[in-house]
Amino acid sequence: MQTPLELAFRDIEPDEEIKDLVAGKVAHLEGFYDGITSCHVYLRAPHRSQRQGNRYEVTIEVRVPGDELVVRYDQNDVAEHEHLAVAIRNAFAAMDRELKRWKDRVTGEIKTHDGPLQGKVVEIHHDRDFGQIVATDQRLVYFHRNSVVDGSFDELRPRDPVELVVQTDESELGPQASTVRRIGTMQYDPAAKPAR
Incomplete structure (x- = not known):
């Protein structure tokens, strides 16, 4: 990447294990497409609910030539997002799919159909x-x-x-x-x- 990974924690204590997890996920994205210019990851715990625990919010912004891809998983999402590592995994899996769609579109590898x-x-x-x-x-x-x-x-x-x-x-x-x-x-x- 042209600029280093930007990782921001909001209402969460920064944790080395989480930093390493995010860095590994970003490295995986770069392995798939080496033209990524920057990546910003925002981790947030909006509020704690007595019934449901803390639902983490993960936002990933990946900049590629001529475009920006954004994935956001928020607290209203699935209950598994009470675990920060799971929320990060799911958000990066979604970004993986977004990046693949973008790459296919710009390289012209979208499947063509016979006929209209x-x-x-x-x-x-x-x-x-x-x-x-x-x-x-x-x-x-x-x-x-x-x-x-x-x-x-x-x-x-x-x-x-x-x-x-x-x-x-x-x-x-x-x-x-x-x-x-x-x-x-x-x-x-x-x-x-x-x-x-």
Whole structure:
């Protein structure tokens, strides 16, 4: 990294074992991608509850060329986060996944599908001009009336199959379709030969 690891403790006594654990997790991230420019880790114990104990909050900020990846696990998360080491492990596992997604995106190693991406409409609000599609790659994708080709937005219903093109830049709402086209359902044709 260009700058050393920055580790901050808030409402927690600094502990050498925890420092070593975090340093090891950061080294693992660097082993996966050596272009990380900086990493900031914030550990916090917001408050102690008599019933549930202390739920630790872990925030990890990793800066990579042209981007910043952030993972935050807070006190409202799972009960296992009463143990700081477990909260750290879970937060770094999530950062591992974020870093892998980012690396795949920038190196162009995202899996490509044969043909256009497809999905099914799972939610549609004709009165508010938007809906959501669950795509075959399991993403939930937002779409607006204007993205539906042939002006067929008002004809769309939940469970309708569609083809879609997802914008490369995610909006505040997450993945968003730039183009949605209604398609027919696939029919089984016993006479058709499988493609090889």
